[in-house]
Amino acid sequence: MTAAPARAPQLDPAGGAPKPRRKVALLPTTALVLGALYCVVPTLWILIAATKSRTKLFSTATYVPSLDLGIWHNIKDLTDYQDGIFWRWMLNSFFYAAVGGLLASFVSAATGYALAKYAFRGRTALFNTILAGVLLPQIVLAVPQYLLLSKVGMTDSLIGVLLPQLFNPYGIYLCRIYAASAVPDSLLEAGRIDGAGEARLFFSVGLRLMGPGLVTVFLLQFIAIWNNFLLPYVMLTSDDKFPLTVGLYSLLRHGADEASLYSLVVTGTLLSVVPVIALFLSLQRFWRIDLVTGALK
Structure with missing residues (x-):
């Protein structure tokens, strides 16, 4: 059985030396994504919850916004x-x-x-x-x-x-x-x-x-x-x-x-x-x- 040929290195389109492959640091990237989600998810919840009227706040899905202009009624009630x-x-x-x-x-x-x-x-x-x-x-x-x-x-x-x-x-x-x-x-x-x-x-x-x-x-x-x-x-x-x-x-x-x-x-x-x-x-x-x-x- 013959060995599989080695994959040729990726060449630079400009004709230069082979371009090195970039290694993705899995642990720092995962930590960064989790940190971003930790900051974004509560903000997203506030933004979506503000669109719901007082009757729909706890009766609808958490991350499904309301399209009946409930936020304007909430602002009026708050005022x-x-x-x-x-x-x-x-x-x-x-x-x-x-x-x-x-x-x-x-x-x-x-x-x-x-x-x-x-x-x-x-x-x-x-x-x-x-x-x-x-x-x-x-x-x-x-x-x-x-x-x-x-x-x-x-x-x-x-x-x-x-x-x-x-x-x-x-x-x-x-x-x-x-x-x-x-x-x-x-x-x-x-x-x-x-x-x-x-x-x-x-x-x-x-x-x-x-x-x-x-x-x-x-x-x-x-x-x-x-x-x-x-x-x-x-x-x-x-x-x-x-x-x-x-x-x-x-x-x-x-x-x-x-x-x-x-x-x-x-x-x-x-x-x-x-x-x-x-x-x-x-x-x-x-x-x-x-x-x-x-x-x-």
Whole structure:
């Protein structure tokens, strides 16, 4: 019996050397697909469930959408619920996230700039302490923050929710790295020779050169505040001051006694994602995967 001839190597169409066969890494590819499904399947369920009326939410197949415009009826019912308090929650969330994100970005920029451009005693120890704050879960700080603010009468207020969000250790870390790379010391020295003060150098030179990095910090902080639940949950008691996370939770809790509210919770959850997607798409052109590369450009 003669042996089967060996298969000839695949040649490059351009006439060059044989093209090597690509090996597919099965384990990483499988993990990637499973991770994508883990993220996409719940989102797909929310999108499909929001199209169903309250009578069809539990009586039809899970991943079969409804074509009778049930989502519009759900939005109308959600708007009519308690005189449109859902949209008040939406406005509150946007206020907390936008104002808190802007103020936190400014604090992070000022702190990171100072740590990167000024030499003072204890700078390394201070930066290491701030860096350790990145490893500390924010959920651990919610109760101590509540106890501290309750001593000065700031609970159940807008400032009580905003104040703990202003200090972002990870944002300070990013701004410190970005300021060290994006703001040249020679440019600051030239400004000092021309008579510019330190505050003017920070606002006129530092903030402008740190612009792309600050957009990244703002977007991360905006999403963190938008999704924050525990801090406003322990800090607020008035329904009209709730953000979306706490408001939808209260609506879900009432749904345990009134099942028809579940469709409103699902629709509200879907609508709560829209502002975040819109913000991400509008700021996408400022997004930089490599902060240093973005600064040099």
